[in-house]
Amino acid sequence: MIKLKILSVLTIFFIAFSANAKLEINARTAILQDFLSGEILYEKEPDKSIYPASMTKIMTAIIAFDLLKSGELNWDDKFIVSEKAWRLSTSGYSSMFIMVGDEVSVEDLLKGIIIASGNDACVALAEGIAGTEDEFAVMMTSKAKEIGMVNTNFANASGINNPNNVSTVKDIMLMSNYLIKEFPEEYKYFSEKEFTWDRTGGDPITQGNRNPLLYKSLGADGIKTGYLAVEKYSLASSVYRNGRRLIAVGSGFNTKSDRSKESAKLLTWGLTNFDLIEIAKINLPIDNIEVWLGKKNTVGAYVKTDIYKTIPKARKKYLKVSIIYKGPIAAPIKKDDILGKLKVTYKDELIDEYDLFAFEDVKKLNVFSRLMKSINFLIWGDV
Numbered sequence: 001m002i003k004l005k006i007l008s009v010l011t012i013f014f015i016a017f018s019a020n021a022k023l024e025i026n027a028r029t030a031i032l033q034d035f036l037s038g039e040i041l042y043e044k045e046p047d048k049s050i051y052p053a054s055m056t057k058i059m060t061a062i063i064a065f066d067l068l069k070s071g072e073l074n075w076d077d078k079f080i081v082s083e084k085a086w087r088l089s090t091s092g093y094s095s096m097f098i099m100v101g102d103e104v105s106v107e108d109l110l111k112g113i114i115i116a117s118g119n120d121a122c123v124a125l126a127e128g129i130a131g132t133e134d135e136f137a138v139m140m141t142s143k144a145k146e147i148g149m150v151n152t153n154f155a156n157a158s159g160i161n162n163p164n165n166v167s168t169v170k171d172i173m174l175m176s177n178y179l180i181k182e183f184p185e186e187y188k189y190f191s192e193k194e195f196t197w198d199r200t201g202g203d204p205i206t207q208g209n210r211n212p213l214l215y216k217s218l219g220a221d222g223i224k225t226g227y228l229a230v231e232k233y234s235l236a237s238s239v240y241r242n243g244r245r246l247i248a249v250g251s252g253f254n255t256k257s258d259r260s261k262e263s264a265k266l267l268t269w270g271l272t273n274f275d276l277i278e279i280a281k282i283n284l285p286i287d288n289i290e291v292w293l294g295k296k297n298t299v300g301a302y303v304k305t306d307i308y309k310t311i312p313k314a315r316k317k318y319l320k321v322s323i324i325y326k327g328p329i330a331a332p333i334k335k336d337d338i339l340g341k342l343k344v345t346y347k348d349e350l351i352d353e354y355d356l357f358a359f360e361d362v363k364k365l366n367v368f369s370r371l372m373k374s375i376n377f378l379i380w381g382d383v
Helices: 053-070 083-088 106-114 119-130 133-147 169-182 186-191 256-273 367-380
Strands: 002-006 029-034 040-044 078-080 103-105 194-197 205-208 220-228 232-241 244-253 274-280 287-292 298-302 307-312 319-326 338-346 349-358
Touching: 029 169, 029 256, 040 256, 053 106, 053 119, 053 133, 053 169, 053 186, 053 220, 053 232, 078 106, 078 119, 083 119, 103 106, 106 119, 106 186, 106 194, 119 133, 133 169, 169 220, 169 232, 169 244, 186 220, 232 256, 244 256, 256 274, 287 319, 298 338, 307 338
Parallel strands: none
Antiparallel strands: 002 319, 029 040, 029 244, 078 103, 194 205, 220 232, 232 244, 274 307, 287 298, 298 349, 319 338, 338 349
């Protein structure tokens, strides 16, 4: 027969809501995402083309992190600084202040990029990895397509002054999400507030992280600022508080002050107006399902993905998370056999459904035990 279990502990509903309700952000384009659920909480022209400026450097770091993860690059590998890279440190752009001929480690270059926003460090790293910055930009765009950044093209490693270096706040959000999910240890560099470079031909130079939210009590731990005269101010930011992470990206802020204030407003709005609900964790049993004629009477059921929902705080009463299966399930059962469905509904509307898998093997009873259990069932109705 069809069995239905309502997981009453989870009777809280993610309700469809207007992502822009009761909030206006003074930026040309902006987006806010709840990291674990993937829900978009706010958006304002998220697919509008932008010049990503120094937010480009997130991808520059990702390319290096990928190579470090695969073993093709080492943290202590050193690259020789070219004249092209050095010239960026003399042109008024944000710089690490490396010199021609310096041999700089990958780790120091990444710190110079992430913390000090050094355009010179971007070129040095790009040339060290790919031979030329143009070839490195090809790698960046290829990675962007892999991540799903369909409206992005990278033309250089730094994001400065190239009309072909384009993206959207939605794509920058996808890139930021990928960075945090795939490289949680390396991501910690983005929260560091200063970097000291023991430069050639001068005293060590210490520079602070340009992300203004790191200096507020928001729980911000990244990600990257940007500025171009044609784009004005931009910021990809993230906060982590009480086990919950939000990612915000905005571009076209009129001033530095607006960038800081409006980004903080967006993140605070997301934290205070919504709750994150954990429904299931990957590879952990969420309930037991009845077994017929097995050596165990039940088998654990699990899903192969984390399931979270983000909900408006004022609307917490219409969700039903139910387990539906034809049961009891006849033994034998093999681990990862599909047992049924986990369904998330709002009133009579299906929101999501997921396959439920057997958490372990359950062997069939021997002939005698099966006979006795069948007799008991006929007499008493016991499973």
